């Protein structure tokens with residue numbers, strides 16, 4: 001991605017240029033959507049909330065330092081929007097094609113082998129975490145934020161973020177062991 | 182031998198430890214099977230998460246976002262527009278020049294009793310005003326150019342057909358206030374609360 005172009009588009013959009021903002025949406029929608037999809041596990045919801053995140057970003061441009069890249073900022077916005085949505089109404093944790101609980105699975109060699117199936121199970125494992133653990137995994141492993149940045153994004157103390165992250169990893173690691181067994 | 186804490190293991194993998202602690206963790210890992218097992222488990226998780234592919238978005242959201250954005254009423258920054266600035270300056274100058282007229286009206290209004298007539302008002306000429314202004318700048322305009330003597334007066338205004346009293350004034354002020362409120366409301370209504 002062209003950083004200079006991204007920055008000039010961001011500056012134009014911050015001044016109210018809607019075409020520039022449209023280009024930014026086109027450039028970053030996929031990345032933002034994927035955050036929402038990991039957090040919510042449902043394509044339709046993820047698209048809706050991605051759209052909302054861009055709208056929020058547009059309205060909050062006066063609070064954004066346009067010298068910084070846009071994508072990480074919108075990703076943080078969408079993460080928080082997802083958290084709010086999960087807290088407001090707990091969604092059904094379905095990945096489109098249904099989700100057999102890992103314990104019931106007796107994987108035959110044919111199912112076991114596909115990478116696709118493994119990916120689906122990792123997504124399911126992330127979704128099985130409660131929102132607070134899901135959020136720290138998302139921010140640390142997929143958005144590459146430091147502990148401090150995560151604390152700031154979630155408005156939580158650093159110590160809470162650390163213990164949440166370590167617990168979340170432990171839970172996920174155990175689930176992965178279960179899947180692989 | 183004391184095993185590594187959960188936080189040491191995690192911070193080691195996140196590369197958040199200082200050099201010295203990092204060395205100590207590595208020394209321990211080299212000699213402790215159980216901690217090595219724990220860290221391998223975490224590393225496997227890191228790899229799995231890292232390898233999780235992004236999925237393509239099914240619909241382009243650009244048009245949807247833009248449609249919603251255009252619903253957001255934009256209150257333009259008027260001060261940044263040259264036309265608005267010029268207009269403001271022009272209004273200010275007009276107000277300055279109409280001061281004498283306004284002040285004599287004000288005297289009339291102060292002495293208001295039922296029915297009023299407005300007398301002819303002699304305003305200072307434009308040339309007088311300009312030269313006064315110039316003298317403020319310690320400048321002698323006459324030596325540079327000739328300003329024609331402009332004299333204008335307000336014609337005798339007709340007697341108001343209604344006889345204003347304090348109730349009527351109150352009613353007028355109230356309606357003006359309501360109109361002002363409605364205007365502001367319709368202007369600001371679609372401006373949503375901005376958070377984040």
Ligand SMILES: [Zn+2]
Nearest residue numbers: 184185213216
């Ligand atoms: Zn040990």
